[in-house]
Amino acid sequence: MNTWIAFFRGINVGGASILPMKDLVAIFHKLRFSNVRTYIQSGNVVFQSLEGSGPQLKKRISAAVMKSHGFKSHVILMNLEELEKAAASNPFHDAVTDPKSLHLFFLAEFPANPDMQRLEQVKSESESFALLGRVFYLHAPDGIGHSRLAAKAEQLIGVDATARNWRTVCRVREIAKRS
Numbered sequence: 001m002n003t004w005i006a007f008f009r010g011i012n013v014g015g016a017s018i019l020p021m022k023d024l025v026a027i028f029h030k031l032r033f034s035n036v037r038t039y040i041q042s043g044n045v046v047f048q049s050l051e052g053s054g055p056q057l058k059k060r061i062s063a064a065v066m067k068s069h070g071f072k073s074h075v076i077l078m079n080l081e082e083l084e085k086a087a088a089s090n091p092f093h094d095a096v097t098d099p100k101s102l103h104l105f106f107l108a109e110f111p112a113n114p115d116m117q118r119l120e121q122v123k124s125e126s127e128s129f130a131l132l133g134r135v136f137y138l139h140a141p142d143g144i145g146h147s148r149l150a151a152k153a154e155q156l157i158g159v160d161a162t163a164r165n166w167r168t169v170c171r172v173r174e175i176a177k178r179s
Contacts, residue, residue: 001034001048003179005083005172006061007106008043009074009162017071019043027064035179039172044164046176054079076106076162080176082134087173090166091130092139099166103144105136105153108160115156122156123149136161 011019021038024045028036033047049057058077065073078086086104095102114131123129127149128139136157140147144163154161164172 102166
């Protein structure tokens with residue numbers, strides 16, 4: 001049984017793309033996934049599946065959300081090993097003491113041509129970032145809401161992404177490890 005993590009982008013934010021977690025759990029059960037658990041309302045789902053590759057599962061999940069709730073969902077899917085590697089590769093170890101200042105942007109795919117120069121130009125003096133594989137790490141000590149880099153990161157990296165703060169990453173990881 002493989003453990004998977006689905007990070008949904010843009011659900012239950014600002015009154016758009018509303019998808020209650022109880023409905024999301026029901027969708028995952030209809031897809032015959034097991035040990036389905038969610039964390040907070042922003043679309044963090046841990047589940048297990050015997051079958052399917054990441055791309056196949058992602059396609060099935062997106063189609064089921066479209067059918068049941070009428071909107072296209074953006075899902076970043078990874079297995080437990082990938083989430084463990086993302087957490088272990090965090091280059092900003094000192095930032096974990098303030099978990100709201102550290103964000104991991106999980107990328108839908110490996111970026112072919114990220115604009116690293118522009119990323120560097122957009123960041124504030126207090127911010128630090130690193131792009132490692134399919135994860136963009138952002139330490140924004142002044143808050144992500146004030147970060148121009150956070151607002152432009154996805155566009156400058158060139159692939160779909162969804163961000164989670166360090167606290168959420170750690171909590172989802174704990175849930176997944178107990179599967």
